[in-house]
Amino acid sequence: MSISTCRTTLGKVLDGFSKNTYYRFLMSPRTNWLRFTTLLFARIINGHLRNLTSENRDDCFVIDDSLYERAGFKQTELASRVFDHVSMRYKKGFRLLTPGWTDGCTFLPINYSLLASHDDEKVLGPCNKIDRQTIAGKRRLMARQKATSVMVDLLKTALAAGHRAKYVLFDSWFSNPKQLLDIKKLGLNTIAMVKRSSKRFYIFEGKSMDIKKIFASSKKRRGRSRYLLSATVKVGQDKNGVDARIVCVRNRNNRKDWIAIICTDMSLSENDIIRIYGHRWDIEVFFKTCKSSLLLRKEYHGLSYDGLTAHVALVFTRYMLLAVSKRDNEDDRTLGELFYIMISEVADITYHESMQIIVEAMLATVQEEFHITDAQLEAFYAKFMSKLPEPMQRLLQAA
Numbered sequence: 001m002s003i004s005t006c007r008t009t010l011g012k013v014l015d016g017f018s019k020n021t022y023y024r025f026l027m028s029p030r031t032n033w034l035r036f037t038t039l040l041f042a043r044i045i046n047g048h049l050r051n052l053t054s055e056n057r058d059d060c061f062v063i064d065d066s067l068y069e070r071a072g073f074k075q076t077e078l079a080s081r082v083f084d085h086v087s088m089r090y091k092k093g094f095r096l097l098t099p100g101w102t103d104g105c106t107f108l109p110i111n112y113s114l115l116a117s118h119d120d121e122k123v124l125g126p127c128n129k130i131d132r133q134t135i136a137g138k139r140r141l142m143a144r145q146k147a148t149s150v151m152v153d154l155l156k157t158a159l160a161a162g163h164r165a166k167y168v169l170f171d172s173w174f175s176n177p178k179q180l181l182d183i184k185k186l187g188l189n190t191i192a193m194v195k196r197s198s199k200r201f202y203i204f205e206g207k208s209m210d211i212k213k214i215f216a217s218s219k220k221r222r223g224r225s226r227y228l229l230s231a232t233v234k235v236g237q238d239k240n241g242v243d244a245r246i247v248c249v250r251n252r253n254n255r256k257d258w259i260a261i262i263c264t265d266m267s268l269s270e271n272d273i274i275r276i277y278g279h280r281w282d283i284e285v286f287f288k289t290c291k292s293s294l295l296l297r298k299e300y301h302g303l304s305y306d307g308l309t310a311h312v313a314l315v316f317t318r319y320m321l322l323a324v325s326k327r328d329n330e331d332d333r334t335l336g337e338l339f340y341i342m343i344s345e346v347a348d349i350t351y352h353e354s355m356q357i358i359v360e361a362m363l364a365t366v367q368e369e370f371h372i373t374d375a376q377l378e379a380f381y382a383k384f385m386s387k388l389p390e391p392m393q394r395l396l397q398a399a
Contacts, residue, residue, distance in 0.1 A: 023302065023307070025310075026300070026302065026304075026306070026307040026310040026311060027302065027304045027306050027307040027310070028306065028310075029130070029134065029135065029136030029306050030134075030135060030136070031135070031306075031310065032135050033139075033309050033310055033312075033313040034111050034112075034113070034139065034157065035157075035161075036313060037109065037110065037111050037112065037313050037316055037317070038110060038111045038157055038158060038161045038163075039161055040317070040320070041101070041108050041109065041110050041111075041163075041320060042110075042158075042161045042162045042163050044108065044320060044324060045101055045108060045163065046162055046163075048324065049103065049106055049108075049324075049327065052103075052105075052327070052331055053103040053105075057103055057104065058104070058166055058167065058272075058276050058279075059101065059102065059103040059104075059165045059166060060101070060102055060165050060166065060167045060168065060169050060191075060276065060279050060280075061099055061100070061101055061110070061155065061158070061163075061165045061167070061168045061169065061188070062099070062100045062101070062102055062107070062168075062169045062170070062279065062280050062282060062283045063097075063098070063099045063100075063151055063154075063155075063168065063169070063170040063174065063283075064097075064098065064170060064171065064280075064283045064284070064287070065085075065095045065096060065097040065098070065115070065147060065173075066095070066096045066098070066287040066291075067082065067084045067086070067091060067093060067094075067095065067096070068093050068094040068095070068096040068114060068296070068297065068312075069091055069092065069093040069297060070092060070093040070094070072301070072303065073092035073093060073124050073125060074124055074125060075125065075126070075303050076093075076125045076303045076305075076308075077125050077126055077127070077128060077303060077304055077305040077308075078094070078114075078116040078123060078125055078126075078127060078140065078143055078144075078305050079092060079093055079094065079116070079123075079124050079125035080092070080093070080094065080116040080117035080122050080123045080124055080125070081117060081122040081124060082094060082095050082115070082116075082117060082122075085173060092124060094114040094115055094116060094143075094308075095114075095115040095147065096112060096113075096114055096115075096287075096312065097112060097113050097114075097115050097147055097150055097151065097154070098110075098111075098112045098283065098286075098287075099111060099112075099151070099154050099155060099158060100282070100283050100286060101163065101165060102279050102282045102283075104279055105327065105331070106323050106324075106326075106327045107282035107283065107285070107286050107323065108319075108320055108323055109286065109316045109319065109320070110154075110158045110163060111154050111157060111158060112154075112312060112313075112316065113139070113142050113143060113150050113154065114143055114305070114308055114309060114312065115143055115145075115147055115150065116143045116144055117144075118144050118145060118146055125303075128140075128305075136305075136306055139305075139306075139309060140305060143305070147173075147174070148174060148176070148178070148179055151170075151174060151179070152179070152182050152183070152186075155168070155183065155186060155188070156186065159186060165188070166188075166189065167188070167189050167190065167191050167265070167276060168183050168188050168189070168190045168191070168192075169190075169191050169192065169276070169277060169279060169280040170190075170192050170193075170280070171192065171193045171280065172192070172193040172194060172195035172196075173195070174192065175190075175192035175193060175194055175195060175262065176195070176200055177200060177201070177202070177235045177236060180192070180235050180242070180244070180262070180264060181235060181236050181240065181241075181242065183264075184242050184264055189263070189264045189265040190262070190263070190264050191261065191262070191263045191264075191265075191273060191276055191277050192261070192262055192277075193259060193260065193261055193262075193277075194211050194246060194259075194260035194261065194262050195211075196210075196211055196212055196260070197210065197211075198210050198212070201237075202214065202233040202234065202235060202244070202246070203233060203234035203235075203237060203241070204217075204231060204232075204233045204234075208237065211246070211260050214231055214233070214246065215229070215248055215258065215260070218231055226249065226270070226271060226274060227247050227248060227249045227270050227271075227274065228248045228249060228250060228258055229247075229248045230245060230246070230247050230248075230270050231245070231246045231248075232244075232245055232246075232266075233245070233246055233262075235262075235264070242264055243264070243266055244262050244263060244264045244266075245262070245263050245266060245268070245270075245273065246260050246261070246262050246263075247260070247261045247262075247263070247270045247273050247274065248260045248261075249261065249274060261273055261274065261277050286319065289319060290315055290316070290319055294315050294318050294319060295315070296311075296312070296315045299311070299315075355392075355395065355396055356396060359381075359396060363377060363380075363381060366380065
């Protein structure tokens with residue numbers, strides 16, 4: 001929904017309302033956009049996508065923030081000097097903090113908050129005084145809080161609306177021990193990148209150590225191992241602390257460097273931790289799509305914080321429609337019962353008969369090229385079969 005989608009002729013709107021009506025709708029302080037997006041995406045995920053995802057699949061909440069720049073920052077309500085993690089510089093606008101859900105195939109945002117600075121000196125735009133008990137007042141109050149606190153609040157809102165996932169993924173900006181403990185209290189496990197800071201400590205072999213000391217004091221794995229080391233640590237120094245596993249892997253961009261990933265689910269193997277953390281990249285693709293293709297930064301030029309919040313909700317809804325359409329067009333399971341009938345036919349024909357055809361063609365080629373006798377061919381076949389896994393031997397003998 002946008003001004004550009006209204007049907008116009010000679011500059012006149014033909015959809016029964018003017019553009020001013022649209023602007024008043026966006027700037028309404030009474031609309032709870034946080035609840036709208038949370039409930040809408042819960043209905044889509046639990047009512048549609050959940051049926052396409054196996055219970056054994058590792059679905060995840062992914063949390064990250066992205067810069068939302070504003071050119072007219074001096075007139076934009078609550079616009080602030082915020083730190084951009086990409087350019088490593090302060091810029092003007094907001095931090096768009098977004099939790100999303102992914103099953104490895106489809107990513108959907110759940111809710112969001114446009115974060116201003118909690119430091120009054122870094123707030124450049126006007127700060128309108130609004131009753132904190134109202135919807136508008138509550139979202140402005142959330143905008144002035146620290147991102148780590150807002151992250152936990154948004155997760156609580158998602159869980160209360162019926163969202164669920166096995167893991168929470170985020171990068172090193174949010175992965176301090178307090179956040180890991182707060183998320184564990186919600187009944188969720190975390191897989192996150194560890195920030196190499198001398199101010200973040202973990203209990204390792206009975207001692208309080210930062211990640212650099214843990215890495216230096218541990219024996220590294222040699223050869224072509226997928227990870228350098230795996231260390232069992234404890235997060236938190238009191239009775240409420242939780243066990244976690246830190247896996248250190250080589251930095252893909254610099255083979256001499258390394259990165260560390262922490263996981264609070266001790267049942268996962270090191271390879272599973274690395275694989276699941278790879279799903280975090282889905283939210284980066286989401287931000288790129290919203291900014292480049294869905295006009296997140298360029299379409300709406302209003303100055304009201306309520307209007308900006310509404311605009312983000314509508315852009316996220318557009319992305320949702322595109323993501324669901326893409327999944328329906330590409331995932332054959334949306335065919336319903338017909339898909340399972342087709343799968344059973346493919347399994348019966350493809351595996352048993354095609355494997356037998358391949359083996360028979362190989363034996364005929366060997367006998368033709370090397371001119372061996374039938375007895376030698378039988379001996380070759382028996383030796384070949386003995387080297388295969390037992391399940392494959394049974395299937396080929398059955399065929």
